Amino acid sequence: MTKFIFLITTLFLSLSALFAEEGMYPLSELHTIDLQKAGFKISAADIFNQEAPSLSDAIVKLGGCTGSFISPQGLILTNHHCAFRAVQTASNAEHDYLKNGFMAAGREQEIEAKGYTVRITQSFKDVSAEVLKDLDAISDFAERNKTIKRRRKEITARAEKENPGMRAEVAEMFKGQTYVLFLYTYLKDVRLVYVPPISIGNFGGETDNWEWPRHTGDFSILRAYSAPDGSPAEYAADNVPYQPKKYLNVTPRGVDENDFVFLLGYPGRTYRHRTSYFTAYEEHVHMPFVADWYQWQIHLLEDLGKEDRATALRFSATIKSLANTEKNYRGKLRGLGRLQMVRKKRGQEAQIQAFLQKDEALQRRYGAVLNAIKNIYDEKTNSAERDYILSYLTRSVSALSFANTVYKAAEEREKEDLERESAFMNRNFERTKKRLFIRLQNFDLQADELILTELLRKAAQLPKGQRIKSMDRLFSLNNPERDWQKAIKQAYDDAKITQKDFLSKAFQQSFEQIQKTNDPFLQWIQALQPDIKALKEKNERQSGELSKLSAQWAEVKRLYEKNTFIPDANSTFRLTYGHIRGYAPADAVYNFPITTVAGILEKHTGQAPFNAPDKLRQLIKAKAFGFLQSATLHTMPVGILYDCDTTGGNSGSPVLNAKGELVGLNFDRAFGATINDFAWDESYSRSIGVDIRYILWLLQKYAGAGYLLDEMGIDHN
Ligand code: GLU
Numbered sequence: 001m002t003k004f005i006f007l008i009t010t011l012f013l014s015l016s017a018l019f020a021e022e023g024m025y026p027l028s029e030l031h032t033i034d035l036q037k038a039g040f041k042i043s044a045a046d047i048f049n050q051e052a053p054s055l056s057d058a059i060v061k062l063g064g065c066t067g068s069f070i071s072p073q074g075l076i077l078t079n080h081h082c083a084f085r086a087v088q089t090a091s092n093a094e095h096d097y098l099k100n101g102f103m104a105a106g107r108e109q110e111i112e113a114k115g116y117t118v119r120i121t122q123s124f125k126d127v128s129a130e131v132l133k134d135l136d137a138i139s140d141f142a143e144r145n146k147t148i149k150r151r152r153k154e155i156t157a158r159a160e161k162e163n164p165g166m167r168a169e170v171a172e173m174f175k176g177q178t179y180v181l182f183l184y185t186y187l188k189d190v191r192l193v194y195v196p197p198i199s200i201g202n203f204g205g206e207t208d209n210w211e212w213p214r215h216t217g218d219f220s221i222l223r224a225y226s227a228p229d230g231s232p233a234e235y236a237a238d239n240v241p242y243q244p245k246k247y248l249n250v251t252p253r254g255v256d257e258n259d260f261v262f263l264l265g266y267p268g269r270t271y272r273h274r275t276s277y278f279t280a281y282e283e284h285v286h287m288p289f290v291a292d293w294y295q296w297q298i299h300l301l302e303d304l305g306k307e308d309r310a311t312a313l314r315f316s317a318t319i320k321s322l323a324n325t326e327k328n329y330r331g332k333l334r335g336l337g338r339l340q341m342v343r344k345k346r347g348q349e350a351q352i353q354a355f356l357q358k359d360e361a362l363q364r365r366y367g368a369v370l371n372a373i374k375n376i377y378d379e380k381t382n383s384a385e386r387d388y389i390l391s392y393l394t395r396s397v398s399a400l401s402f403a404n405t406v407y408k409a410a411e412e413r414e415k416e417d418l419e420r421e422s423a424f425m426n427r428n429f430e431r432t433k434k435r436l437f438i439r440l441q442n443f444d445l446q447a448d449e450l451i452l453t454e455l456l457r458k459a460a461q462l463p464k465g466q467r468i469k470s471m472d473r474l475f476s477l478n479n480p481e482r483d484w485q486k487a488i489k490q491a492y493d494d495a496k497i498t499q500k501d502f503l504s505k506a507f508q509q510s511f512e513q514i515q516k517t518n519d520p521f522l523q524w525i526q527a528l529q530p531d532i533k534a535l536k537e538k539n540e541r542q543s544g545e546l547s548k549l550s551a552q553w554a555e556v557k558r559l560y561e562k563n564t565f566i567p568d569a570n571s572t573f574r575l576t577y578g579h580i581r582g583y584a585p586a587d588a589v590y591n592f593p594i595t596t597v598a599g600i601l602e603k604h605t606g607q608a609p610f611n612a613p614d615k616l617r618q619l620i621k622a623k624a625f626g627f628l629q630s631a632t633l634h635t636m637p638v639g640i641l642y643d644c645d646t647t648g649g650n651s652g653s654p655v656l657n658a659k660g661e662l663v664g665l666n667f668d669r670a671f672g673a674t675i676n677d678f679a680w681d682e683s684y685s686r687s688i689g690v691d692i693r694y695i696l697w698l699l700q701k702y703a704g705a706g707y708l709l710d711e712m713g714i715d716h717n
Pocket of ligand 1: 324
């Protein structure tokens, strides 16, 4: 009998170790995981430890992506798509690093990754009490929201003052409930070291994006630099490679099916704790609008770039990012429909309401919460189209975006620092300007004119009661005789806002001077202000109310489910674990979790995006895989699939084995897993990475960059 129980228990243990779990664990929750049982061969202190170097010191937040240190000299491994903007910015028709790839033969040849920064998490501390103190005394919701923002800024400013050189951030873990202060080492000099040609780094392009099986070599190698004394510094010739406290061991042994893996990184956003009303709004209003609008722009930019490589190059990063979101949203929309997510959430919410009704005190306290949330989403839905048109006017139209930034900079910078919008605070202003100048580099007059025209066409069709009055007035949208084309053309002809020198000077001028400046786009932005400001105020009010209501709804759910939750992703450091595992995307179909180089030859057509370089195909055919060949598959693995819990922002996350050694590089999810952001499920949640052996093999054999393997400490001779 005892033996039987023992057998059952070991069976249960080994089975449970085989199942994956939902969970992007923040540092504060690491202690809740039974690491050994889950499959780790390291301890929580090996992952994060404020007293001694630990794995977290090797993980960086790289813009909206993740990366990891893989050498003592600041070498960073991340995705090709994460370095894309830097590669595009450094390229021109003559030096086309996007098409041909880039390799720095020595440190002096490494190129600045313009606008890129690196953060490394140092510490975290709960500051909820300070953020939320006496908030209930504020009945005006816009005011409430502003107070929360202001307190977050105050805590940040204090922390940065106490820790010179560091970057602080107060992250919202649970809306209106939990706030955590993170301290980051913040590096501002990042350079390109190795980037494969796009025909490897983005093999399969948009056709294969968000799909499995995958054969994309989506990796690139960067290096972080610091001042000679090791402190963070802006890009400068005499900076030296940054020496991280910890770097990852890269293991050429790779992984096999069913192996345990875990990921560390900075996942961006998930929406799992939101109500059915938020979800319905996303499904029927927000995502369809954005997907259509992005698709329209993609077609336009692809069309305009057809004849000329320099133009196509300028559009390339924008098209890629629009297309990435567009396809992701289509995947999510399909998933929301297939899983009947809104209907299921409504069912759960009805049960919770019934639970509240059983208790008078609970009903009095929480009974109206859900309906109040519904009212906000109804309000949002009613004006969504006009609100999106107005906000995309200053986002999608570059000339208006520049004018808006200059205008707001002048206005905001006359306020006290903590009162300013975040982008214009002293700590962010240089970055804001830098980003604008990078965008200016890619400015295209023809595309901009057409995008503006399309938004005006949309605004002209808005129903009565939803009109954007300042736009109507400015562009005579109600007048059937109007001639937009002429007015727009004239404005672009007269525009100064698209000139670098003008912009540099404009950033130094007072608000009064800017208001008087004779530039058509600055004038337009000024005329649009009443509507822009009214929309901002409405958003503040809705966020303030949602913040209060969401906190209350979370309390209800805790009472009902008697459970604690893991916070939704919010770009802070997280851990997730699982296994290399296949899945069944459809009836009678099973997808194996490892692809190999054979698939590259199968998919190759010679036409982009399936145009593998000749040299790569020859190397594959020659089977010259050497010590990197998989012992189980007897060939070179390329892509790996695993049931971890990831989202955008996990791009570039290292895939680690049970001992914490680097075995792969995360870059995507399967199409059916895009819905993961709303609900994780073992049956469909699958993330995609590049097998480290393929990366090492490309560096060694394709690029002839054996020196990089040396730097990683890999014996390859
Ligand atoms: N490929 C994804 C993106 O670019 C990143 C990873 C993910 O979302 O799973 O957004």
